[in-house]
Amino acid sequence: NAGVTQTPKFQVLKTGQSMTLQCAQDMNHEYMSWYRQDPGMGLRLIHYSVGAGITDQGEVPNGYNVSRSTTEDFPLRLLSAAPSQTSVYFCASSRPGQGFGAFFGQGTRLTVV
Amino acid sequence: SQKIEQNSEALNIQEGKTATLTCNYTNYSPAYLQWYRQDPGRGPVFLLLIRENEKEKRKERLKVTFDTTLKQSLFHITASQPADSATYLCALPTPGGYQKVTFGTGTKLQVIP
Numbered sequence: 001n002a003g004v005t006q007t008p009k010f011q012v013l014k015t016g017q018s019m020t021l022q023c024a025q026d027m028n029h030e031y032m033s034w035y036r037q038d039p040g041m042g043l044r045l046i047h048y049s050v051g052a053g054i055t056d057q058g059e060v061p062n063g064y065n066v067s068r069s070t071t072e073d074f075p076l077r078l079l080s081a082a083p084s085q086t087s088v089y090f091c092a093s094s095r096p097g098q099g100f101g102a103f104f105g106q107g108t109r110l111t112v113v
Numbered sequence: 114s115q116k117i118e119q120n121s122e123a124l125n126i127q128e129g130k131t132a133t134l135t136c137n138y139t140n141y142s143p144a145y146l147q148w149y150r151q152d153p154g155r156g157p158v159f160l161l162l163i164r165e166n167e168k169e170k171r172k173e174r175l176k177v178t179f180d181t182t183l184k185q186s187l188f189h190i191t192a193s194q195p196a197d198s199a200t201y202l203c204a205l206p207t208p209g210g211y212q213k214v215t216f217g218t219g220t221k222l223q224v225i226p
Contacts, residue, residue, distance in 0.1 A: 004156075033214075040121075042218035043157070043202070058213065090156050101147055101159025102214065 002026050006091050006105035013081040013112045021076040021108050023091030031094045032074040033058070033102070034066065036087040043090065049074055050096070081112045115141050119203060119217040126193055127225055134188040134220045136203035143205040146179055146186045151200045151219065160201075161188075193224045 007022045025032065033048040035058075045058030049068040063085060065077040074093075078085060088109050092102040118137040126132050136146065145164045149157035163170040163179045163186065170177045176189040190197050200219040207213040 035216075040218065043216040045213060045215070048213060059215075092156075101149075101162060102157075103159070104156030107154070107156050 004091055004093055004103050004105040006089075006108050008108060009106065010109050011111070013078070013110065015081060015083060015112060017081050019078050019081065021078075021089055021091075021110075023074045023076065023105060024072050025074075025091075025093040025103070026072065027093060027103065028071060029093035029103070030071065030096045031102075032068065033092045033094075034064070034074070034076045035090045035092065036060065036085075037090060037107075038087050046076065046089075078110075081110075083112045086110060086112045115139070115205065115207060115215055117203060117205060117215060117217040119201075119220045121218060121220070123221040123223055125223045125225060128193060128195060130193055132190040132193045132197070132222055132224070134201050134222065136186040136188065136217055138184050138205055141205075141208050142181060142184075145206065146177075147204040147214070148175075148177055148186075148188050149202040149204060149216075151202060157202055157216075190222075193222075195224045195226050198222055198224050 004025045030051045034046040035043040037043050044060050047066040049055045055066050088107050090107050091105045094100050094102040116139045147162045148160045151157040161177050163177045174191045178187045200221045202216050202219040204214045204216045
């Protein structure tokens with residue numbers, strides 16, 4: 001089982017560049033989320049989706065866009081990268097309902113210079 | 114707003130002892146609480162969930178308690194092993210919906226042989 005797959009694993013961007021972080025899951029999970037993890041800040045929710053065609057903002061959505069056209073895929077777009085977006089990004093998926101644990105991808109380490 | 118506190122200081126214990134990690138939360142009464150393990154360079158891995166009507170939950174050498182009066186969860190690892198060394202995160206659903214989960218900053222556990 002592949003679980004949650006994120007690509008790329010590492011990326012260096014220049015300020016102002018745009019890019020898309022890919023996330024795919026093969027568990028038919030309805031819920032998917034994007035988090036960023038920074039030292040001392042823990043995991044912070046960027047955007048989440050409760051199903052295809054439905055997305056909503058999390059705690060730190062500014063500078064990021066998402067869409068969910070299929071159950072499997074949930075890409076995260078950085079429109080104009082800024083150094084403050086240097087972080088490790090994690091995608092997660094879970095079943096709907098109360099309390100199911102989330103499955104996380106291996107992360108994308110992004111550096112914006 | 115909801116706040117989750119985990120001891121940011123690393124916890125060092127001798128192999129074979131019981132490790133106890135604390136998760137405190139404020140401003141809300143969650144329906145459940147989750148614990149995750151995160152190894153360096155990897156995404157979090159779901160370990161256990163405990164619901165508000167459960168006082169204690171066990172899984173192999175892991176035990177979680179949930180005191181809704183104290184707004185606290187304790188995570189115990191008995192007979193700890195060096196392989197248990199990792200960062201442990203607690204997570205709670207945000208008020209109003211369990212599709213959004215907030216994570217604590219985690220406590221780093223080091224088990225010394």
